[in-house]
């Protein structure tokens with residue numbers, strides 16, 4: 183059985199390491215040093231790098247890792263990723279044979295145009311698309327694309343664990359609370375996130391089922407009338423605009 187470790191990196195990134203029998207898959211290494219330290223200290227051999235999108239805080243460590251390990255780099259076909267060896271499209275499968283892992287590729291444009299997520303073994307590595315309590319900023323795509331991407335991810339089984347790439351949970355939940363002040367699930371999520379962070383424990387992974395109760399961007403159907411919008415894509419758009427200016 184594999185386990186997933188969070189390596190805190192840069193300002194508020196998590197580099198996720200899936201490890202099993204002293205082998206590891208490294209997801210979105212924005213920097214190399216904390217990853218190399220972890221691998222060395224635990225005598226773990228990396229076997230592959232997975233990349234969700236081209237931003238430097240997800241790719242900055244690839245070069246240095248490759249200078250020490252000759253391993254494949256899987257990433258989105260529609261973006262330029264340094265040292266990429268495998269260009270992935272929707273529904274492609276990534277097989278990590280030595281660890282008996284398989285991930286399905288889900289294209290989820292919005293934050294960036296080529297952004298992908300990796301789904302397998304009831305685990306989702308979704309980069310900067312879906313966060314706990316929120317979603318990524320829309321830098322390259324349209325609101326409609328991001329809404330569709332989140333709809334795809336939220337259709338995964340409720341017990342799917344979400345390994346997002348940033349520790350944004352508490353600030354996301356502050357916005358969620360402002361939108362739904364009477365939502366008990368959001369209130370208890372805030373309490374739990376504060377407790378975790380006070381002990382330096384990541385608030386992730388969350389799950390799809392849990393996010394459906396606390397994440398306004400997955401609750402467009404419920405929030406539609408409150409937001410005074412006609413359909414769910416416009417509810418999403420209104421929420422995203424409000425969040426962009428929320429302090």
Ligand SMILES: [Zn+2]
Pocket residue numbers: 235237293310
């Ligand atoms: Zn990003």
